[in-house]
Amino acid sequence: MKKELSAPxxxxxxxxxxVALGTVSKVVNGLPVGEPYKRRVExxxxxxxxxxNSYAQGLKASRTHTIALLxxxxxxxxxxxxxxxxxxxxxxxxxxxxxxxTDSDPGMEQEYIDMARQNKVDGIIGLTYNPNLKIExxxxxxxxxxxxxxxxxxxxxxxxxxxxxxxxxxxxxxCKNVAFLRxxxxxxxxxxxxxxxxxxxxxSRGLHYEMKILNDGDxxxxxxxxxxxxxxDGKLSFDGIFCVxxxxxxxxxxxxxxxxQRVPEDVQVIxxxxxxxxxxxxxxxxxxxxxxxxIAEMCVELLLQENAPVKPPLICLPVSYAYGGTTLEERN
Amino acid sequence: MKKELSAPxxxxxxxxxxVALGTVSKVVNGLPVGEPYKRRVExxxxxxxxxxNSYAQGLKASRTHTIALLxxxxxxxxxxxxxxxxxxxxxxxxxxxxxxxTDSDPGMEQEYIDMARQNKVDGIIGLTYNPNLKIExxxxxxxxxxxxxxxxxxxxxxxxxxxxxxxxxxxxxxCKNVAFLRxxxxxxxxxxxxxxxxxxxxxSRGLHYEMKILNDGDxxxxxxxxxxxxxxDGKLSFDGIFCVxxxxxxxxxxxxxxxxQRVPEDVQVIxxxxxxxxxxxxxxxxxxxxxxxxIAEMCVELLLQENAPVKPPLICLPVSYAYGGTTLEERN
DNA sequence: TTGTATGCGTTATCAT
DNA sequence: ATGATAACGCATACAA
Numbered sequence: 001m002k003k004e005l006s007a008p009x010x011x012x013x014x015x016x017x018x019v020a021l022g023t024v025s026k027v028v029n030g031l032p033v034g035e036p037y038k039r040r041v042e043x044x045x046x047x048x049x050x051x052x053n054s055y056a057q058g059l060k061a062s063r064t065h066t067i068a069l070l071x072x073x074x075x076x077x078x079x080x081x082x083x084x085x086x087x088x089x090x091x092x093x094x095x096x097x098x099x100x101x102t103d104s105d106p107g108m109e110q111e112y113i114d115m116a117r118q119n120k121v122d123g124i125i126g127l128t129y130n131p132n133l134k135i136e137x138x139x140x141x142x143x144x145x146x147x148x149x150x151x152x153x154x155x156x157x158x159x160x161x162x163x164x165x166x167x168x169x170x171x172x173x174x175c176k177n178v179a180f181l182r183x184x185x186x187x188x189x190x191x192x193x194x195x196x197x198x199x200x201x202x203x204s205r206g207l208h209y210e211m212k213i214l215n216d217g218d219x220x221x222x223x224x225x226x227x228x229x230x231x232x233d234g235k236l237s238f239d240g241i242f243c244v245x246x247x248x249x250x251x252x253x254x255x256x257x258x259x260x261q262r263v264p265e266d267v268q269v270i271x272x273x274x275x276x277x278x279x280x281x282x283x284x285x286x287x288x289x290x291x292x293x294x295i296a297e298m299c300v301e302l303l304l305q306e307n308a309p310v311k312p313p314l315i316c317l318p319v320s321y322a323y324g325g326t327t328l329e330e331r332n
Numbered sequence: 333m334k335k336e337l338s339a340p341x342x343x344x345x346x347x348x349x350x351v352a353l354g355t356v357s358k359v360v361n362g363l364p365v366g367e368p369y370k371r372r373v374e375x376x377x378x379x380x381x382x383x384x385n386s387y388a389q390g391l392k393a394s395r396t397h398t399i400a401l402l403x404x405x406x407x408x409x410x411x412x413x414x415x416x417x418x419x420x421x422x423x424x425x426x427x428x429x430x431x432x433x434t435d436s437d438p439g440m441e442q443e444y445i446d447m448a449r450q451n452k453v454d455g456i457i458g459l460t461y462n463p464n465l466k467i468e469x470x471x472x473x474x475x476x477x478x479x480x481x482x483x484x485x486x487x488x489x490x491x492x493x494x495x496x497x498x499x500x501x502x503x504x505x506x507c508k509n510v511a512f513l514r515x516x517x518x519x520x521x522x523x524x525x526x527x528x529x530x531x532x533x534x535x536s537r538g539l540h541y542e543m544k545i546l547n548d549g550d551x552x553x554x555x556x557x558x559x560x561x562x563x564x565d566g567k568l569s570f571d572g573i574f575c576v577x578x579x580x581x582x583x584x585x586x587x588x589x590x591x592x593q594r595v596p597e598d599v600q601v602i603x604x605x606x607x608x609x610x611x612x613x614x615x616x617x618x619x620x621x622x623x624x625x626x627i628a629e630m631c632v633e634l635l636l637q638e639n640a641p642v643k644p645p646l647i648c649l650p651v652s653y654a655y656g657g658t659t660l661e662e663r664n
Numbered sequence: 665t666t667g668t669a670t671g672c673g674t675t676a677t678c679a680t
Numbered sequence: 681a682t683g684a685t686a687a688c689g690c691a692t693a694c695a696a
Binding site: 342343360385387389392393457 | 688689690691692
Binding site for chain 1: 384386388406409415447449451452
């Protein structure tokens, strides 16, 4: 009655196989070992149902094959999708993920970063809007969507090109007079790039445009007021609208319905995000799709290649356009 | 130049504070220590920015304050919400979460369970449809939504009561002839309970009902055919429909629109799930809401109370009804 | 009350 | 090529 309830250790395997401790370690780690020894050890492992204790491994090697993901929540579709794809990318490399859902609360974020430090994670991937987060010098950190300073790589989708693409699409689809709608703290700069790209696209195509930008707390009704102002004799003067997120597009679609505007016949709408409803069924609206899976892969790749010659400060991944029923196009 | 890049250890703190190793340990763990010593140790901790290494702790105590969550994916709203709330419940108790997104793939599931074992997690919360998963005897395991055998507690929402509630609501709202629509493997028994509860509710209210149940691979078109069969002179014979999930309800709403049936004027629709779109804005449809946050809390609570006198085999949490625009009710 | 020493499971450096 | 042994960072039983 030695250790019937605690899990078997290498020592147990060694005793069972009648070999030394070091030999078992070598077999487990795939180092060269004499064939008969190897067989006996493997049989003992089978018999005892032995599994290495990665905590002991981590203690020794100070590499834990675990990374922490800091994310505001797992519920918004874009975040949910990010979590999913990062998890996959890690699993492929036999890495584990410590999930840290922060609610964008600075206290929670810091608490989680400390936790991560205690757990000696090999690195952190973080999507946070907190500019003055204290990150340990030694811990590899990759930021998503938001630059955290020059020493930290940031992976994001090409927001500028996305805005531009939206403008070009609307122009291609026959629009003459379009609007840009946005809500969100002006501190965050990524939406600003969407806006800049959109303006750029409109100018290069000679597309007339107007903008309506709300701050974070503002009521959506202001958009309705804005649109109502642009209706004459029941007809909206815009024939195209670019919304800074799919979420906003969804709200605007409802507003347009209330205002008796048909989509896409009277006015076409393009959003930004590209995360589909209900897993992977269909888009809410025509949209600029962020390459979530590529973003995930890039983050993990960058994080794990420790001996990187240089750390790229900002990596923009290409976006694409997807039809979702709110623009004039063939249904497929 | 001893250890300028590796993190400081208790030994470093002890040297800095001029006390013994054990004293530092006691301060860190809140054990009684003389006030002046305590102060010096705390100052040293501050100065060196020391953090305990929870891997070393775990190795010693064989308790790691980490649990693993096995879940098909993080993208479907119900799952996403579950992940979010379980994460919160764990954080409150200073526990960490190892996220294991499995795609319902038995291979991945087993791989993750092994990983979890290697990591010596303190327990596993799992939502899996794989009945013959090999779970270590010693590891505490809580199942969500699906019974994994008599020795493992299962937490779920009260699906039977939910079905019943849907029937009663439809009756209350004036329905006379209703339909139950379901898609999904008949092996899973929770949807069966929704069905049984619904039938029960219909019978007790004298509500006439029909059922249409599809298997997993079947095309949605069969629902459309079913509904079309029940249209005479443009009028659907059903005035109420209960869909087994919000997801299905969403599809059915589109179908009804194609068939020129107005919702809720001609026919009222109730779904099941209650996870809202876009984080927390609004429901897709009127629905039976699962108490996700309570489910999460219950799982964590059960998992962590190790000295439980008895393990309840099945715990059903109460559901509620929420208006979502597809039933005849006041907008609020 | 504080300091010292041992062991947790693993890996790596030694002799053998 | 294999076996013994030290060390990783921490907690704790024991000695001072």
